[in-house]
Amino acid sequence: MYSIRGKVALITGAAKRLGKATALALAEKGAHIIIHHNSSAHAAQELMKQIQRLGVKAWTLQADLSASEECEKLFTQAAAAAGPVDILINNASIFPRQNLAEFTEQELIANIQINAVAPLLLSRKFAAQAKRGVIINFLDTHITEYHAAYAAYHISKRMLFTLTRMLALEYAPCVRVNAVAPGLILPPEGEDESYLKKHAERNPLRAYGNEDDITAAVLFLIQSGFITGQVLFVDGGYHMKGNTYGV
Numbered sequence: 001m002y003s004i005r006g007k008v009a010l011i012t013g014a015a016k017r018l019g020k021a022t023a024l025a026l027a028e029k030g031a032h033i034i035i036h037h038n039s040s041a042h043a044a045q046e047l048m049k050q051i052q053r054l055g056v057k058a059w060t061l062q063a064d065l066s067a068s069e070e071c072e073k074l075f076t077q078a079a080a081a082a083g084p085v086d087i088l089i090n091n092a093s094i095f096p097r098q099n100l101a102e103f104t105e106q107e108l109i110a111n112i113q114i115n116a117v118a119p120l121l122l123s124r125k126f127a128a129q130a131k132r133g134v135i136i137n138f139l140d141t142h143i144t145e146y147h148a149a150y151a152a153y154h155i156s157k158r159m160l161f162t163l164t165r166m167l168a169l170e171y172a173p174c175v176r177v178n179a180v181a182p183g184l185i186l187p188p189e190g191e192d193e194s195y196l197k198k199h200a201e202r203n204p205l206r207a208y209g210n211e212d213d214i215t216a217a218v219l220f221l222i223q224s225g226f227i228t229g230q231v232l233f234v235d236g237g238y239h240m241k242g243n244t245y246g247v
């Protein structure tokens with residue numbers, strides 16, 4: 001088992017929602033946490049204090065991951081603040097509703113940059129530290145089908161899925177690279193719990209999940225020393241329905 005206690009974890013988009021839940025879950029296991037944020041500076045500061053009260057170290061770092069140079073700088077600043085990073089969680093993401101006929105080239109590039117290129121750049125810097133470590137990428141259960149209403153996002157998450165396996169092969173044996181693919185967990189911005197209730201019937205388990213379901217999967221993958229290149233779907237079984245890609 002890979003022990004989390006005393007390790008340094010960099011979590012992107014960690015100020016709120018699933019990133020925050022993951023940061024707290026790792027801190028509760030004894031990890032020191034670098035909270036990356038973009039616009040959520042206040043929430044990141046509040047989370048830092050909450051994590052420090054758990055008896056571990058915490059830092060906040062701001063970076064706009066739509067700029068490659070900020071990705072590189074983020075990792076350099078993280079290592080300068082906390083020392084070598086042991087765990088990298090690529091959680092930050094954008095999720096715009098855009099179909100194939102309508103998204104602009106710039107919108108497509110923005111999705112790919114933030115959701116796939118930024119994780120790649122951070123993973124390279126992480127692996128270049130040449131020490132043992134773990135990367136977790138956040139995918140989406142919809143990678144198994146054609147997610148037409150979120151087409152640019154879908155392309156970017158499919159790219160991150162492929163990168164998960166490529167990185168796992170390239171950086172073995174030092175670095176393990178795995179992914180979680182959440183399904184119906186938190187409502188998108190502007191929606192409330194009624195959104196989750198409405199869509200729960202689409203899942204074989206006829207239910208929706210919560211942050212604990214995600215953090216349990218993340219902790220499992222981090223601690224499982226013999227697992228790499230794996231995608232763990234945390235989605236009530238949704239990935240088996242309408243699976244157009246055979247993932």
Ligand SMILES: NC(=O)c1ccc[n+]([C@@H]2O[C@H](COP(=O)([O-])OP(=O)(O)OC[C@H]3O[C@@H](n4cnc5c(N)ncnc54)[C@H](OP(=O)(O)O)[C@@H]3O)[C@@H](O)[C@H]2O)c1
Nearest residue numbers: 013017018037038039040064065066092093138182185186
């Ligand atoms: N929520 C779900 O049910 C669900 C379902 C399927 C997949 N997922 C995946 O799980 C992960 C977490 O989901 P979530 O709903 O918690 O995410 P989210 O709230 O949509 O986004 C997480 C964070 O990403 C950061 N971010 C966005 N654009 C950025 C940029 N240009 N530079 C740096 N950071 C940026 C934001 O940070 P700031 O707030 O600091 O700007 C935001 O708080 C995502 O990868 C998502 O695709 C979630």
